[in-house]
Amino acid sequence: MKAITGLVFAMLIHGVVLAQSHTISTEDITHFWEAYDELTSAKSKADSISIIQQKYIDRATGHFKTFIRIRKFTAEEYVTLLGKYPQFWKSVRPLTENIANRKDEIEAVLQKFKNELPAFEIPDVCFAIGCLRTGGTTGDKLILIGSEIAAADKYVVKDELTPWLKSVIGNTGDIVSMVAHEAVHTRQKGRNTDLLVSVMNEGIADFVTELVSELNINTHIHNYGKAHACEIRNEFSEVIRQKSNDLKPWLYNGNSAGNRIADLGYYVGYAIAELYYNKQSDKQKALEWLLDRSKYRRIYELSGYHERCN
Template sequence: MKSLLLAYILLLLSSSFSKGQTPTIITSDIDNFWDAYDRLHNAKSKEDSIRIIEVLYLGRASEGFKKLIKSRDLTAEKYVNTISYYPEYWKSVRNNTLSIKNYEAAIADQMLLFDQSLKNFKTPKICFAIGVLSTGGTVKNNWLLIGTEMVASDSTTVRTGMNDWLRTVLPNEPHILAFTAHETIHTQQRKGPGLVWGYFNHRVLTLVINEGAADFVADKVTGTSINSKLYTYGYTHEKEIWDEFRKEMYKKDYSKWLYNGANSKDRPADLGYFIGYRICEAFYNQSEDKEKALQIILKTNNYRSFLRKSGYAERFENTQTSSD
């Protein structure tokens, strides 16, 4: 009897300690990058530079970084080119990327907050690596893969020679916690038949709600956002954005709404995040059971039904243009 009681106490202690444990956070790839970067000064040719990145950085990739390499098709040549395009940026962002280790306790607290707020939360593994200024973050299974060179910039980083999208999307203060929050939500979302059906039948709506849900839940639980600049524009132009979006939301081409940083000229890129957020917010606000609503937003796989239940479209019904 005593042995059973002791085992029970140990189980309780183990459970309580595990909730407060620091999640797996890999930062070694950042150190490897700067080691390879420093060796580039002795390179005698572009081919030599490519070999240095290939061997000393990509060749030493951690488990998480290997996933980022594959998902974003990262090559040594892309690194050499990007470094040569924006030499002052890399110099100015270096110390910020190396400071990621200082965020580990805050990230652990963030994961604990998610665990307390979301049912059946599974703590992801996190890899901070250096990319080629193409992504702030993505997920692969239960991994958060963070492009540290993009999320760690601040007002002192030099943006000379960059296009408008990079100038806009690079934060003026480090967005480390905002990105870990957003990408963490993606690891918790349901990857069921509904997502597949939505992707092939109404891709725009599906992806927009998926991204908007990550923004909304992250914001609701942690108070952080990766898209604060974007939302400033969105609130000012919401009706015209919706009028345009509703005509395209059941189509497959999402290039005007998501991941379009290089092609959006007259307005901010990625406005689908804003519309998705507002749909999720509308659903949440009209729900009596807020805890349940948060879970539905997180796990929804029926995107047409979710939009209808949110009531978001109805708020514009009386103001639609006569040309419709």
């Protein structure tokens, strides 16, 4: 009996260890603001670059090193951005520092995904300060968050920012929403092979995030999309018929979107996913398909999104 009890106890302990095997790290945020505070001693731009390099980049955690490699952050770029947008950085600082106090919220949404998404494994999450180019991205079982974007709210100072940054900053739905969106990307399998798959990849991440957690990082994009739904649907469907693979009009086009909102592909992919999902009687199978990029062209066909909207 004692042996059985001991075995059960060991299994329970093992289960706890497994449940806590992922990490949520904010250490790099601390390093950034320590480096930032030391900039007051800099006597030249070269001094500033050296401080950011030594006190922030050289102290990068293992996951932040991955972020640096993927996004090619440099000390010189940080110094340039700190000089261009001083009031923004001052205003966003407390929001980024407060992320350390919100790990329970993040853990809760990750556990929700584990319970509701098929074969979802909770990834590590690394919060760092980026160069105002990315709110979030993913690596192998890893979520990387650009906290200066993800944590910003509508009250941060935006007067100094570019038009695209003004449209993004404060409109990404908070850090928990960003983690949720990127969590879906860690579960999607297959390659982004063309425009259609790339658009659906992003829009499906929005759709599944909202389906599971009721969160969305792109409410402003979806509001615009819904207001111009037929126009956008017909335009995108024609582009796909012409077999165009130009991402620029639809994704990652913050500085070249012209007179309409950037990154409309997020809305298009969401709309396709929603049409498809609502038509399926087997919701679990539909969800599994939405997480498989090799199914995206078939999902597009089944959704009916390619049919002309009047």
